[in-house]
Amino acid sequence: MARLIATAGLLLLPSWAFAAPDTTSSLLTVLxxxxxxxxxxxxxxxxxxxxxPGMGTQGAVKVVGATAVGTRERVVVVEVDGTWLLLGVGGGNVRLLHSLPKPAEAREREQGQ
Structure with a gap:
């Protein structure tokens, strides 16, 4: 009888060995x-x-550059139809500071690309 129990225990041993998960490999697989x-x-x-389309700068308005001049104020250069607009943005307000034609250097860089 003891021999039968020992044999049954030995037969169950491989299933216990395979049932134990390997945490290192499973963690590596998850990561x-x-x-x-x-x-x-x-x-x-x-x-x-x-x-x-529509995710880049192919639209009619292109932001050329921007810089912060205060905690809530910014100066932004925007290109619209070949004209650069210098805008002051802050406090729920947008104000045109200056308007100028697009510089020749910027046109040459755009054509070269």
């Missing part, structure tokens, strides 16, 4: 899967910004 999914999100976002 690699997460990195792959996050990398896919970044790739899709990059593709959308780069290649889909």
């Amino acid at each position: 690699l899967s997460l990195a792959l999914i996050l990398g896919g999100f970044v790739a899709v976002a990059w593709f959308a910004r780069r290649y889909l």
